[in-house]
Amino acid sequence: MFDMNRYRYEYFYDMATVIEGVLPETLCDELASRAQVVIDEKGVDLVRHSGLGTDAVSDLGGDYHHHIFKGDDVRRCLPELYAVYHALVPLVSLVTHTDTVVSPYPLSDVNIKAYPPGGGTLGLHYDTNGITVLLFLTSNSEAPLRMQIERTHPSKNMPWIEHKKIYARKGALLVMQGRKVLHDSEPTVSEQKLSVVCNYYERHDTYRHEDFDNFVYYGAKPKWLSESSGQE
Numbered sequence: 001m002f003d004m005n006r007y008r009y010e011y012f013y014d015m016a017t018v019i020e021g022v023l024p025e026t027l028c029d030e031l032a033s034r035a036q037v038v039i040d041e042k043g044v045d046l047v048r049h050s051g052l053g054t055d056a057v058s059d060l061g062g063d064y065h066h067h068i069f070k071g072d073d074v075r076r077c078l079p080e081l082y083a084v085y086h087a088l089v090p091l092v093s094l095v096t097h098t099d100t101v102v103s104p105y106p107l108s109d110v111n112i113k114a115y116p117p118g119g120g121t122l123g124l125h126y127d128t129n130g131i132t133v134l135l136f137l138t139s140n141s142e143a144p145l146r147m148q149i150e151r152t153h154p155s156k157n158m159p160w161i162e163h164k165k166i167y168a169r170k171g172a173l174l175v176m177q178g179r180k181v182l183h184d185s186e187p188t189v190s191e192q193k194l195s196v197v198c199n200y201y202e203r204h205d206t207y208r209h210e211d212f213d214n215f216v217y218y219g220a221k222p223k224w225l226s227e228s229s230g231q232e
Helices: 004-013 025-040 071-077 079-087 089-096 212-218 223-228
Strands: 016-019 045-050 063-069 100-102 110-115 122-125 131-136 145-151 160-166 173-176 182-185 193-202
Touching: 004 016, 004 089, 004 173, 016 089, 016 160, 025 063, 025 071, 025 110, 045 212, 063 071, 071 079, 071 110, 079 110, 079 193, 089 100, 089 131, 089 173
Parallel strands: none
Antiparallel strands: 016 173, 045 063, 063 110, 063 122, 100 193, 110 193, 122 182, 131 173, 131 193, 145 160, 145 182
16 A cells, blocks of 8 residues: 555654655666676776765765766666656655755766675765655665664653664665765675665755765865865
8 A cells, every 4th residue: 555644754754764666676677687787897987985074075984885877877778767767756746745856967866876795885974965765676685774863852861863774675765864864874795785866856955065976976075175184
């Protein structure tokens, strides 16, 4: 049963909700197989850097290790996912109660992160876009998305952090308030994880930090950090 009220409640209270069965598992398998061919042929970049994140890009300086299909890579290699990205706008809008729009930034509008076995990961960070959506192409018993949800209640003496793990399930869609909740991807051990990253915005708010993509994709330090330390 498609329970929109539940998805909305989870999105606003738990900062994320998961909608099962958005893509058929057979299609996920086909897309994952085609993505792997591109990776094997070294047709996309391997992101691998550590300790470079700062407050300027809402990152706590963790490890980054995954293959990345940037926007043009997705359109070139798996154009169906670009169509899915656009087709999901009404659903995302209903869940989030926003005037959802696609990203004006073609490099990062729809990506694929392919986490290899043996340490594929993504460091602890906040997203800069307003609405983060992940479409899982694999089912995984390891390497969950880890969230740190800030909680308060008048019965408690002080705020606390609720830790939550979400494991990838093939064909499922995760809709998350990534700008408001710290999250990362626990390192892989023996499995590969493939996540389609769909970045959405609200029509009145398409902010994205100018240094964010260079940091995430290429391991470049934020400009203000380089300037303040006297580095070029």
